[in-house]
Amino acid sequence: MKNKSLSFWLFLTPTLVALALVVFIPVLEGLFYSFTNWDGLTFTKVVGFQNYITLFQDKAFINAFWFTVGFVIVTVIMLNVIGLGLALLVTQKFKGNNFLRTVFFMPNMIGGLILGFIWQFIFTQGFQALGNALHMDWLQNWLTNETTGFWGLVIVTVWQMSGYIMIIYIAYLQNIPNEIIEAAKIDGASAWQRFTKITFPMIAPAFTVCMFLTLSNGFKIYDQNLSLTNGGPYNSTQMLAMDIVNTAYNSGNFALSEAKAIIFFIIVAAISLLQVAYNRKREEDL
Amino acid sequence: MDKKGRVGLGIIGLLLGILWLFPFYLILTNSFKTPKGIFASVLSFPHPSTGDNYVNSFRALNFIGSLTNSLIITVCSVLLIILCSSMAAYALQRNHSKLSGGILMLFISAMLIPFQSVMIPLTANFGAVHFLNMWGLVIMYLGFDASLSVFLYQGTLASIPIAMDESAEIEGASRWQIFTKVIFPMLSPITVTVAILNIIAIWNDYLLPSLVLPQAQYTIPLQMFNFFGEYTKQWHLALAGITLSIIPVILFYLFAQKWIIKGVTDGAVK
Numbered sequence: 398m399k400n401k402s403l404s405f406w407l408f409l410t411p412t413l414v415a416l417a418l419v420v421f422i423p424v425l426e427g428l429f430y431s432f433t434n435w436d437g438l439t440f441t442k443v444v445g446f447q448n449y450i451t452l453f454q455d456k457a458f459i460n461a462f463w464f465t466v467g468f469v470i471v472t473v474i475m476l477n478v479i480g481l482g483l484a485l486l487v488t489q490k491f492k493g494n495n496f497l498r499t500v501f502f503m504p505n506m507i508g509g510l511i512l513g514f515i516w517q518f519i520f521t522q523g524f525q526a527l528g529n530a531l532h533m534d535w536l537q538n539w540l541t542n543e544t545t546g547f548w549g550l551v552i553v554t555v556w557q558m559s560g561y562i563m564i565i566y567i568a569y570l571q572n573i574p575n576e577i578i579e580a581a582k583i584d585g586a587s588a589w590q591r592f593t594k595i596t597f598p599m600i601a602p603a604f605t606v607c608m609f610l611t612l613s614n615g616f617k618i619y620d621q622n623l624s625l626t627n628g629g630p631y632n633s634t635q636m637l638a639m640d641i642v643n644t645a646y647n648s649g650n651f652a653l654s655e656a657k658a659i660i661f662f663i664i665v666a667a668i669s670l671l672q673v674a675y676n677r678k679r680e681e682d683l
Numbered sequence: 684m685d686k687k688g689r690v691g692l693g694i695i696g697l698l699l700g701i702l703w704l705f706p707f708y709l710i711l712t713n714s715f716k717t718p719k720g721i722f723a724s725v726l727s728f729p730h731p732s733t734g735d736n737y738v739n740s741f742r743a744l745n746f747i748g749s750l751t752n753s754l755i756i757t758v759c760s761v762l763l764i765i766l767c768s769s770m771a772a773y774a775l776q777r778n779h780s781k782l783s784g785g786i787l788m789l790f791i792s793a794m795l796i797p798f799q800s801v802m803i804p805l806t807a808n809f810g811a812v813h814f815l816n817m818w819g820l821v822i823m824y825l826g827f828d829a830s831l832s833v834f835l836y837q838g839t840l841a842s843i844p845i846a847m848d849e850s851a852e853i854e855g856a857s858r859w860q861i862f863t864k865v866i867f868p869m870l871s872p873i874t875v876t877v878a879i880l881n882i883i884a885i886w887n888d889y890l891l892p893s894l895v896l897p898q899a900q901y902t903i904p905l906q907m908f909n910f911f912g913e914y915t916k917q918w919h920l921a922l923a924g925i926t927l928s929i930i931p932v933i934l935f936y937l938f939a940q941k942w943i944i945k946g947v948t949d950g951a952v953k
Contacts (some may be wrong), residue, residue, distance in 0.1 A: 402858075404762070404774075404859070405774050405778055406774075406852060408770040408771060408773060408774035408858075408862070409770070409771050409774045409775070411767040411770070411825075412767045412770070412771035412825065412829045412833065413771070413786070415767070415822055415825040415826040415829060416789070416790065416793060416826050416829055417826075418808070418822070418826060419801070419822070419823050419825070419826020420793045420796055420801055420826055420827065421789075421793070421825060422804075422808070423800075423801035423802075423803075423804035424784065424796055424800050424801050424804075424806040426804035426808075427800055427801060427803065427804050430803075430804065431815070432911065437807065438807070446762055451726065483699070486692065486695065486696055486699070487696070489689075490689065491689045491690075491692045491693045491696065491895040492689075492693055493693060493696060493697070493700075494696065496700070496943075497699070497700050499937075499940060500700045500703050500704060501699075501703055502698075502943075502944065502947075503703075503707075503933070503936060504703070504706075505947075506865075506883065506932050506933070506935070506936045506943075507887070507929050507932055508889065508904055509887070509889070510885025510887070510889040510904045510907065510908060511887075511904065511907060511925060511928055511929060514907065514911055514921065514925055515706055515710055515925055518709070518710065518713070518918060518921070518925075519706055519709055519921060522713075522721065522725045522918060523709050523725050523726070525725070526724065526725035526726050530726070532930070535913070556703070556706070561947065561951075562728070564944055564947055564948055564951075565948060565951050565952060567948075568948045568952055569952075606951055606952060608851050610734060610951060616797075617797055617798075619889075619890055620887075620889050620890065623908075624908070624911070636760070638797070638799055641799040642799065642802075642890070643737075645802075645803055651803055654803065655800075655803060657796070658799040658800040659800060660800075661797055661799055661800065662795075662796060662797055662800045662937050665795065665797050666795040666796075669795060670795075
């Protein structure tokens with residue numbers, strides 16, 4: 398199809414128009430509004446970098462930033478370790494391995510909002526009952542402070558996403574030719590050697606994919622945060638996405654919320670691109 | 684592996700499987716208890732058990748209504764995304780110019796933009812033209828989800844030889860006929876992937892519809908959120924509501940599992 402041909406543009410237009418209306422025009426507007434005193438409807442003046450200065454002094458935003466960074470570090474490690482572990486488990490030959498795949502992936506089908514509600518019950522009622530029965534104090538009063546709120550969010554995310562990460566690792570594990578493993582066995586390599594010297598390097602591309610997914614998902618989490626802790630107690634478990642939404646719709650500070658959203662965009666985009674570039678290079682080195 | 688090792692793995696797997704399913708067990712058993720029953724023991728089996736929670740939450744959730752809304756929005760959005768993004772990908776892939784390369788980069792870069800960066804101007808614009816309803820939402824889903832879909836389609840299109848187009852053209856087919864009769868049917872494996880990924884994302888979405896939909900058009904997640912706010916700490920009703928709302932998803936999963944696993948893998952790996 399040629400650039401000038403009518404059909405080229407007819408085929409492309411619906412999607413391009415939607416993309417422009419829904420993503421590109423709003424993001425440019427938002428960028429502009431972040432330099433004004435916009436109230437969601439109109440603005441009276443351009444304020445330069447004032448909103449950006451304010452946001453770096455905004456305790457809620459800074460708290461949300463560090464809380465989110467901690468959450469992302471912990472979940473990226475746990476999801477990749479557990480996801481790979483589950484993948485290695487269910488790709489072994491034993492009775493019920495396919496059924497287990499089904500089970501591990503199932504939470505991923507349920508939306509974050511409902512998952513948060515499910516676990517709110519388990520943390521507040523189930524853990525409490527278990528703690529009483531086993532006389533374990535650490536199981537009690539979950540979600541009433543920052544620490545248990547943090548680990549609550551981590552547990553929900555790990556329960557939800559491990560199966561997803563597992564599926565991706567399985568796809569790469571199945572691509573490893575069986576002959577290589579068999580040959581290594583004949584040469585007398587131990588299970589650990591086969592894993593570190595063969596399996597691990599061969600699934601390096603899976604790390605790139607899984608790191609990317611877990612990193613960017615971790616930063617963008619909102620639904621689970623809303624339904625599990627709603628940021629509480631006292632906004633101590635509020636993550637970046639939620640702080641941005643609340644700055645707009647609870648505090649009515651639309652211009653500041655836009656400035657936060659632009660910084661959020663830069664953080665997410667930079668980390669995603671850096672991470673992919675780094676892992677590509679590492680893959681080439683292997 | 685020797686027999687002992689296999690039994691060992693089976694036991695580890697069994698324990699992990701129980702751990703994974705335990706939340707579902709707790710939700711299900713407690714949804715049949717009275718408030719007193721939950722208070723007395725969360726971990727026990729429901730005794731005495733009651734179905735009243737389901738009757739009440741079914742009504743309070745307006746379950747049939749919200750299920751219908753969820754279905755309409757998901758089906759319309761997914762069909763529109765499949766049609767438009769496959770057409771766009773076809774145009775881009777069969778045109779080897781700098782322009783189409785640039786447009787493809789535009790689609791890919793849109794994937795990096797988080798929702799929060801567009802949400803306020805987006806809802807303000809759609810509100811200004813009175814499009815804050817399910818049809819506006821369907822258009823928004825096309826805008827948000829087209830990028831990944833175009834990207835997936837265009838990867839598959841690259842493997843379909845252009846000779847297919849040319850021979851149809853010689854036989855006098857128009858561009859539209861070539862696409863619908865020859866190309867699109869060959870794309871069906873990736874169409875399944877695009878459909879699965881979008882169904883899961885759209886069905887479960889909360890934040891965007893909560894900003895766009897009027898109450899009469901509430902989907903299941905929105906209704907659940909409201910319901911939860913109303914019945915705070917009335918766990919017997921809340922749990923029945925949760926169970927009701929995940930039944931459609933679990934049924935879909937068990938029915939379409941093979942395609943779902945394939946779709947999710949393709950979406951992440953390609």
